[in-house]
Amino acid sequence: xxxxxxxxxxxxxxxxxxxxxxxxxxxxxxxxxxxxxxxxxxxxxxxxxxxxxxxxxxxxxxxxxxxxxxxxxxxxxxxxxxxxxxxxxxxxxxxxxxxxxxxxxxxxxxxxxxxxxxxxxxxxxxxxxxxxxxxxxxxxxxxxxxxxxxxxxxxxxxxxxxxxxxxxxxxxxxxxxxxxxxxxxxxxxxxxxxxxxxxxxxxxxxxxxxxxxxxxxxxxxxxxxxxxxxxxxxxxxxxxxxxxxxxxxxxxxx
Amino acid sequence: xxxxxxxxxxxxxxxxxxxxxxxxxxxxxxxxxxxxxxxxxxxxxxxxxxxxxxxxxxxxxxxxxxxxxxxxxxxxxxxxxxxxxxxxxxxxxxxxxxxxxxxxxxxxxxxxxxxxxxxxxxxxxxxxxxxxxxxxxxxxxxxxxxxxxxxxxxxx
Amino acid sequence: xxxxxxxxxxxxxxxxxxxxxxxxxxxxxxxxxxxxxxxxxxxxxxxxxxxxxxxxxxxxxxxxxxxxxxxxxxxxxxxxxxxxxxxxxxxxxxxxxxxxxxxxx
Numbered sequence: 282x283x284x285x286x287x288x289x290x291x292x293x294x295x296x297x298x299x300x301x302x303x304x305x306x307x308x309x310x311x312x313x314x315x316x317x318x319x320x321x322x323x324x325x326x327x328x329x330x331x332x333x334x335x336x337x338x339x340x341x342x343x344x345x346x347x348x349x350x351x352x353x354x355x356x357x358x359x360x361x362x363x364x365x366x367x368x369x370x371x372x373x374x375x376x377x378x379x380x381x382x383x384x385x386x387x388x389x390x391x392x393x394x395x396x397x398x399x400x401x402x403x404x405x406x407x408x409x410x411x412x413x414x415x416x417x418x419x420x421x422x423x424x425x426x427x428x429x430x431x432x433x434x435x436x437x438x439x440x441x442x443x444x445x446x447x448x449x450x451x452x453x454x455x456x457x458x459x460x461x462x463x464x465x466x467x468x469x470x471x472x473x474x475x476x477x478x479x480x481x482x483x484x485x486x487x488x489x490x491x492x493x494x495x496x497x498x499x500x501x502x503x504x505x506x507x508x509x510x511x512x513x514x515x516x517x518x519x520x521x522x523x524x525x526x527x528x529x530x531x532x533x534x535x
Numbered sequence: 536x537x538x539x540x541x542x543x544x545x546x547x548x549x550x551x552x553x554x555x556x557x558x559x560x561x562x563x564x565x566x567x568x569x570x571x572x573x574x575x576x577x578x579x580x581x582x583x584x585x586x587x588x589x590x591x592x593x594x595x596x597x598x599x600x601x602x603x604x605x606x607x608x609x610x611x612x613x614x615x616x617x618x619x620x621x622x623x624x625x626x627x628x629x630x631x632x633x634x635x636x637x638x639x640x641x642x643x644x645x646x647x648x649x650x651x652x653x654x655x656x657x658x659x660x661x662x663x664x665x666x667x668x669x670x671x672x673x674x675x676x677x678x679x680x681x682x683x684x685x686x687x688x689x690x691x
Numbered sequence: 692x693x694x695x696x697x698x699x700x701x702x703x704x705x706x707x708x709x710x711x712x713x714x715x716x717x718x719x720x721x722x723x724x725x726x727x728x729x730x731x732x733x734x735x736x737x738x739x740x741x742x743x744x745x746x747x748x749x750x751x752x753x754x755x756x757x758x759x760x761x762x763x764x765x766x767x768x769x770x771x772x773x774x775x776x777x778x779x780x781x782x783x784x785x786x787x788x789x790x791x792x793x794x795x796x
Contacts, residue, residue: 315597326697329760332715336693401690465597465680481600482686484759485717495689504689535598535682601758625756629722633756636765641748643707643768650758652720688726 301437301452303522304459304470309529310478313459313469322475322533329479330410330531333403333486337411340404345393350408353392361415366422366528369517371429378432380513381409382488400507406486409477413530420527421474423520432510436518439511445502451515466535473519475532482535489516492534570626570660574672577622577662583670588661590675599679601650608645608663608671612638618645620664627657653679692716692787696777701794707766710741710749712777714762714787720755736761739779743793744770769795 311319321328341350341357354360368381375383382400385408389395398405425433440451454463455471462468476489483491490512494504505511574583591605608618617640623633636647645663653659656678663671693715702708714736721733733755741749748767767775772795780786 315593317593317603318597326695326711327713327762329713329715329762331695332693332713332760335695336715464683465595466683481598482682483690484600487690491689495684495686498686498689499684623756628756629720630755632754634754635752637750638765639748641744641746641768641770642766644766646766648762648764650762652756652758691726 299434299437301441302456303524304456307472307523307526308459308470309472309526310469310475310532310534311529313467314533314535318481318533318535322529328531328533330477330486330533333407333410333477333479334414334531336403336407337409338407340408341411345395348393350388350393353388357411357415361412363416363419363422365409365413365416365530366419367424369423369432369513369520371424371427371432376428377510378429378513378517380490380508380516381412382490383508385409385412401487401491406477406488409488410486410531413477413528416528417530418527420525421520421523423517423524425517425521429517432514432517433521435510436514436516436521439515440518440522445497445500447500449500451496471519472523472526473516474523474526475529475534477530478532478534480534486531489519567626567657568631570624570631573622573624573631574660574662577620577664578670581668581670583662583672585671586673587671588663588673590659590661590673592659592675592677594676595678595680596653597680598682599653599655602653602677602679603648604651604659605648606646606661608665610645610665612640612643612645614640616666617642618663618665621645621647622662622664623651624660624662625651625653625657626660628652628654633659653677655679692779692781692785694777694779694787694789696775696789696791698775698791698793701796702769704769704771704795707768708793709764710767710775710777712739712741712763712789713760714739714779715760716781718753718755718757718759718761722755734781734783736779736781739763739777741765741767741775741777743767743775744773769793771795 311322325331343349365381369378372379382405386397390397443450451471454468459468459470473489477486479486490507493512493515497504589607592602596602606621610618618638621636624631625633633651638645658674658676660674695713697711699708716736717734719731719734723731725731735755736753739751740747749765751763753761772793774790775793776788776790778788
């Protein structure tokens with residue numbers, strides 16, 4: 282009898298034994314917000330991110346020494362549709378998985394010859410928000426095959442590793458305890474579909490990587506730098522974990 | 536479950552650490568201030584009528600950084616009988632004078648919305664100035680929650 | 692300074708219509724400190740006003756109790772088709788302006 286159960290369990294196990302279970306049902310970050318913030322997120326005027334989307338749109342069309350984003354990519358509504366939903370992504374030129382911010386800066390520096398946009402700067406967040414908005418409602422669809430797989434594995438391992446003085450892993454809160462309350466807040470599934478987002482705690486927009494750094498800080502662990510391999514790998518793992526969920530960027534968060 | 540116990544213990548740690556952080560804020564942010572001088576500066580001695588102002592605030596604000604706020608003062612908004620100013624006062628903010636709005640018959644209605652900061656659970660007071668040196672005053676209680684997870688230094 | 696304004700696509704003469712305004716500004720209270728413990732100096736929008744039909748139709752004097760990226764909704768009675776302008780200024784003399792066209796039916 283016991284042997285039969287073990288066998289059945291083995292048969293029922295996923296083909297790829299290294300793919301951890303994902304939250305069921307999958308829920309976007311906005312599902313854990315108050316009605317006020319949910320309404321704000323979908324209000325394209327009052328959502329403060331709309332100001333940064335405007336900023337990104339201005340950057341998109343503004344010529345720098347005769348060249349502009351629009352010069353190569355045309356209308357963002359067509360050329361950028363679905364793009365943010367596929368990041369982080371393996372980049373053949375860099376021969377590694379890169380995040381959207383690095384892809385943007387590749388264009389800004391290499392394509393326009395303009396100065397690199399700093400992490401969390403208004404222009405970089407503006408471009409990210411403008412590009413991400415073109416994927417609103419589209420399903421997350423990153424690739425973890427081929428050269429991206431090792432990065433996904435690294436992200437997965439980080440996700441399950443306990444760190445910091447509080448000795449918590451991402452999974453401790455966002456798989457084991459989502460939906461439960463911590464003080465006045467409800468723990469979310471940690472789905473990355475709303476970023477960049479306007480976070481009230483920051484009183485300004487920020488990237489998913491800033492949010493992840495805040496989690497490292499929250500469990501009292503050393504924060505990896507912006508754009509570091511650890512954050513990119515974690516971002517890829519989270520994006521895979523959210524596969525199929527509709528993008529809701531640019532979001533509003535507590 | 537062991538994890539539940541661990542979560543509770545950590546929630547307690549977060550609460551304890553959060554309490555310490557709150558104590559480090561300027562004391563003025565924590566104290567309810569006497570706003571009577573502010574109100575008297577507006578009314579210049581006239582006695583305000585209680586009520587006649589609808590204040591909309593969430594009963595529990597999940598965050599003090601940006602609380603949706605709407606105020607409505609029923610008024611004909613005519614040349615002779617209208618609301619000329621609406622003052623918003625938050626008694627527990629380090630600077631209680633939040634904003635002063637100026638309106639007139641050209642507004643048609645005395646109704647405004649904005650998003651305000653509230654340094655903790657408190658009463659928000661609204662004073663409306665009406666034609667003929669008349670005033671109304673009203674208050675609304677709002678509970679302000681604090682964040683569960685600490686987040687300082689994520690930017691630098 | 693970046694800002695946005697929104698009015699309904701068409702308004703009725705003699706009726707109040709809502710004007711929505713949002714301004715990109717940190718509204719620094721002067722009470723916050725950076726990660727190194729240094730006080731972030733006070734920097735707030737002090738005044739925002741709206742002109743329409745040749746007159747000021749709305750004005751707000753702001754304190755640090757208005758949230759970052761100030762957002763306001765206020766009513767104005769539709770008189771004639773034309774431009775509606777919102778201007779603001781912060782305590783360092785930085786200013787901004789947004790406008791929209793009001794179409795009166």
